[in-house]
Amino acid sequence: MIIEISNLVKRFGRHTVLDGVSLSIEAGEVVVIFGPSGSGKSTFLRCINGLERADGGKIVVDGIELNHNKEHVRQVRAECGLVFQQFNLFPHLSVLENICLPQRVARKRNPEESEAIAKRLLERVGLLEKKDAFPAQLSGGQQQRVAIARALGMNPKIMLFDEPTSALDPEMIGEVLDVMKKLAKEGMTMVVVSHEIGFAREVAQRMIFLDEGKVVEEGRPEEILNHPKSKRAAEFLGKVL
Amino acid sequence: MLILESGWLADQLKILWQILLYLLPVMPVTIELTLLSFGLAILVGVFVGIARISHHPIIEKSSKAYVDILRGVPLLVQIFFIYFGLGKVLHLSSFVAGVFAIGIGYSAYLAETVRAGIQSIPKGQYEAALSLGMSRAQMMRHIILPQSLRLVVPPMANDFIACLKDTSLVSVIGMRELTRAGREFYSQFFVDFQTWLVVGLLYLVMTLGLSRLVVWVEKKFKVHGLGERGG
Ligand SMILES: Nc1ncnc2c1ncn2[C@@H]1O[C@H](COP(=O)(O)OP(=O)(O)OP(=O)(O)O)[C@@H](O)[C@H]1O
Ligand SMILES: [Mg+2]
Numbered sequence: 307m308i309i310e311i312s313n314l315v316k317r318f319g320r321h322t323v324l325d326g327v328s329l330s331i332e333a334g335e336v337v338v339i340f341g342p343s344g345s346g347k348s349t350f351l352r353c354i355n356g357l358e359r360a361d362g363g364k365i366v367v368d369g370i371e372l373n374h375n376k377e378h379v380r381q382v383r384a385e386c387g388l389v390f391q392q393f394n395l396f397p398h399l400s401v402l403e404n405i406c407l408p409q410r411v412a413r414k415r416n417p418e419e420s421e422a423i424a425k426r427l428l429e430r431v432g433l434l435e436k437k438d439a440f441p442a443q444l445s446g447g448q449q450q451r452v453a454i455a456r457a458l459g460m461n462p463k464i465m466l467f468d469e470p471t472s473a474l475d476p477e478m479i480g481e482v483l484d485v486m487k488k489l490a491k492e493g494m495t496m497v498v499v500s501h502e503i504g505f506a507r508e509v510a511q512r513m514i515f516l517d518e519g520k521v522v523e524e525g526r527p528e529e530i531l532n533h534p535k536s537k538r539a540a541e542f543l544g545k546v547l
Numbered sequence: 548m549l550i551l552e553s554g555w556l557a558d559q560l561k562i563l564w565q566i567l568l569y570l571l572p573v574m575p576v577t578i579e580l581t582l583l584s585f586g587l588a589i590l591v592g593v594f595v596g597i598a599r600i601s602h603h604p605i606i607e608k609s610s611k612a613y614v615d616i617l618r619g620v621p622l623l624v625q626i627f628f629i630y631f632g633l634g635k636v637l638h639l640s641s642f643v644a645g646v647f648a649i650g651i652g653y654s655a656y657l658a659e660t661v662r663a664g665i666q667s668i669p670k671g672q673y674e675a676a677l678s679l680g681m682s683r684a685q686m687m688r689h690i691i692l693p694q695s696l697r698l699v700v701p702p703m704a705n706d707f708i709a710c711l712k713d714t715s716l717v718s719v720i721g722m723r724e725l726t727r728a729g730r731e732f733y734s735q736f737f738v739d740f741q742t743w744l745v746v747g748l749l750y751l752v753m754t755l756g757l758s759r760l761v762v763w764v765e766k767k768f769k770v771h772g773l774g775e776r777g778g
Contacts, residue, residue, distance in 0.1 A: 355678055384680040394675035398694050411689055412680035460679060 308333040308464060308495050309354065314347055315362030316519075323349045325519035326363070333463070336496045337375050338506040341516035342542060347499040350469070350516065351466045354497070355386040366465055385413065387457030391469040393449040397442040401452050402437040405459045408430055413460060420459070425451070427455035447478030451485055458489075465489065467498040476492050503531060515539045562738055566745040573728040580645060580724055585707055587650030592657025597687065599662040610658070612772060617655035623716050625652050630720040645717030653710050660702045664695035704761035708754050716751075748757040751766060 309331040323346045331337055339347050352358040354365060356372055356379040367382045385425060396404050406423035407477040409415045415423070428434040431451040433537040441449055451471055467486065471479040490496055490509040500506065506513055506527045513530045515523040515538070520533050523530060523539045531547075534540040556605035596748050617625070629651075630644040639647070668691050676686035718727035731748040 307680065356673055357678060379681070380680055383678055386678075388674075388678040390671060390675065392671055394671035396672065396675070396694075397689055398697075407689060408676075408679040411685045412682075456679070 596661025
């Protein structure tokens with residue numbers, strides 16, 4: 307198991323956002339998490355790479371336990387690429403520098419090596435010709451593909467996606483999902499928060515329905531999507547589909 | 548009538564010219580004072596500005612106290628304090644004491660400018676940097692500060708111009724800069740109106756020159772993407 311989470315609890319003040327979530331993910335697996343707004347999906351992803359500190363339970367990523375040890379947190383972050391809903395590219399850096407700088411700074415790669423890797427990744431997401439552009443000059447879909455390339459530049463073993471297409475205009479969703487599908491088929495371990503049902507059907511091995519900080523339902527996409535067991539999941543899917 | 552007037556005018560121009568010749572050689576001193584004290588203010592100000600947003604309570608509190616105290620005491624009093632207080636113990640010249648007092652005084656204003664600049668960078672930038680495995684120090688140096696820099700140039704420019712004008716305060720501790728030299732000239736020749744007119748114009752020339760310089764710096768430090776971002 308590359309990710310093992312048991313009984314994860316996260317509170318903001320008196321509000322319990324994650325209420326005992328347990329989940330194990332195998333290397334190479336693609337898991338799609340869905341659920342209503344405020345159910346704790348983003349918080350869950352952010353706990354996995356240590357952006358939020360859990361209040362209870364245990365998170366082990368690739369054999370490293372997330373705890374108060376800062377070095378562990380850093381190691382786990384290096385293993386997990388995170389892609390945000392709002393892309394969060396660095397606006398003061400060119401596309402190429404967005405991908406190179408983190409490699410040089412956090413991976414201690416030399417400039418030539420990081421640039422070669424960055425160019426290969428840009429090629430992979432189909433944006434090599436934009437390498438000298440700045441983020442503000444790109445469309446949302448292009449920015450998100452750069453963000454994926456930037457995360458891949460760190461050679462993560464796991465990629466976490468937090469609603470990567472929900473800030474995009476409909477005509478740009480496909481290009482981002484295509485990159486993600488390719489990644490899934492190459493064997494990347496992926497945890498994806500998304501309501502893109504087509505994507506889930508095509509590449510996910512498992513879907514998780516999160517509601518009020520709890521895993522309410524879990525199963526293969528065709529089971530969950532066609533025959534949801536819980537009433538909450540059925541209701542929610544009725545709205546989304 | 549015309550001859551009489553032009554005679555008066557010629558006299559006046561001669562006086563103004565003499566004042567100008569007397570003051571011009573002193574202008575570099577004012578410029579030097581400004582550059583050195585503002586350089587010191589930037590160094591200390593950036594440092595204190597970063598300390599203001601520290602998660603460490605002692606660092607945060609002490610930097611806040613630093614800013615509050617320095618902003619709450621008139622610069623003139625700070626100059627007296629440093630020259631007559633510290634200066635007597637450490638044998639500081641009026642120039643060194645002046646640079647030190649103005650630099651420290653202005654560092655408090657700059658610290659607040661820097662803090663505001665840093666805090667206006669969206670949270671997502673911090674999260675992206677951290678999620679890519681950067682340490683907090685790396686994140687500040689490579690992601691947050693370079694973006695803040697562009698935002699703080701315009702307010703810093705205002706401080707810079709104010710700093711230049713405030714160097715006139717060190718005339719009270721015997722530093723022979725522009726204002727002091729003006730007073731010397733006046734007490735020798737008793738032409739008050741003309742003297743202070745020229746002194747004022749010289750300050751104006753310098754501040755206007757600085758404003759032009761600031762426009763140039765702003766272009767030079769233009770950071771891509773800022774201003775185009777929604778929020
Ligand atoms: N930093 C925070 N401080 C306080 N409350 C927070 C914080 N972050 C999230 N919350 C709260 O935690 C709950 C879960 O938030 P989270 O962002 O994980 O939900 P989500 O499932 O991702 O929702 P969405 O679909 O809207 O993105 C929400 O009620 C939110 O208001
Ligand atoms: Mg969310």
